[in-house]
Amino acid sequence: MIHIDNLGKAYNAVKVLDIEQLEIPQGQSFGLVGNNGAGKTTLFRLILDLIQANSGQVLSKNIAVHADSQWKNYTGSFLDEGFLIDFLKPEEYFKFIADINGVTKEELQAFYNDFADFFGDEILNKNKYVRDFSKGNQKKIGIFGAIISQPEVLILDEPFANLDPSSQIRLKMLLKDLHQKKNLTMLISSHDLNHIAEVSERIVILEKGQVVKDLFTSNDTLEELEGYFNPEAAVKAES
Numbered sequence: 001m002i003h004i005d006n007l008g009k010a011y012n013a014v015k016v017l018d019i020e021q022l023e024i025p026q027g028q029s030f031g032l033v034g035n036n037g038a039g040k041t042t043l044f045r046l047i048l049d050l051i052q053a054n055s056g057q058v059l060s061k062n063i064a065v066h067a068d069s070q071w072k073n074y075t076g077s078f079l080d081e082g083f084l085i086d087f088l089k090p091e092e093y094f095k096f097i098a099d100i101n102g103v104t105k106e107e108l109q110a111f112y113n114d115f116a117d118f119f120g121d122e123i124l125n126k127n128k129y130v131r132d133f134s135k136g137n138q139k140k141i142g143i144f145g146a147i148i149s150q151p152e153v154l155i156l157d158e159p160f161a162n163l164d165p166s167s168q169i170r171l172k173m174l175l176k177d178l179h180q181k182k183n184l185t186m187l188i189s190s191h192d193l194n195h196i197a198e199v200s201e202r203i204v205i206l207e208k209g210q211v212v213k214d215l216f217t218s219n220d221t222l223e224e225l226e227g228y229f230n231p232e233a234a235v236k237a238e239s
């Protein structure tokens with residue numbers, strides 16, 4: 001589905017991403033982890049053709065994303081607040097996305113029903129512009145906006161960050177459900193190892209722009225991730 005081919009990105013001659021080959025098959029839930037500055041957002045920005053690579057390319061359904069915008073018809077994403085239209089109210093923003101994607105009123109209502117608990121009493125009927133919502137609630141608006149376009153590929157950068165614990169748990173359930181029911185290809189980055197292990201079938205660790213681990217999720221994955229990011233604690237636990 002998504003194929004990374006010799007992808008390189010540098011800023012001021014410093015290489016921040018360097019991935020030889022990475023294949024994300026259709027229907028996979030793919031988790032991306034790595035310390036601050038590891039290159040996670042850069043990789044997502046390259047996949048979404050928001051920045052230009054210095055070398056290599058990203059293919060979506062075998063077509064280079066920088067050469068043809070076909071992929072935009074089936075890809076939903078939310079990386080940051082820059083993806084929002086901040087002078088609209090949430091309902092106007094959602095209707096705008098629904099209209100350009102041919103989502104019917106009934107389909108949109110079904111999404112509202114599914115996301116009622118996730119939204120709580122915080123998002124709808126507030127008579128407030130997107131820009132006036134809290135960071136966490138803006139994130140909820142952005143995630144919902146990415147999902148209602150009914151994409152085949154969903155890309156979310158740190159979706160759990162800024163969300164309260166109940167919302168994090170609800171989001172995990174919603175993502176798992178979407179992935180199972182719609183065979184969604186999901187690319188999600190997170191610093192929360194528990195959450196990412198729970199929603200991903202596969203987890204890639206980036207370090208200084210390079211893939212250093214590529215794991216298929218099992219019962220041992222969380223321990224392996226914790227061991228990687230906190231090796232001293234893992235050694236102590238063993239002794």
Ligand SMILES: Nc1ncnc2c1ncn2[C@@H]1O[C@H](COP(=O)(O)OP(=O)(O)OP(=O)(O)O)[C@@H](O)[C@H]1O
Binds near residue numbers: 035036037039042
């Ligand atoms: N526009 C830019 N100009 C210069 N350097 C940049 C730019 N964008 C990203 N970088 C650098 O690229 C590297 C990778 O950044 P990136 O945001 O992809 O990391 P990340 O893994 O998403 O980090 P975090 O977990 O902190 O969000 C960092 O060193 C960052 O400073």
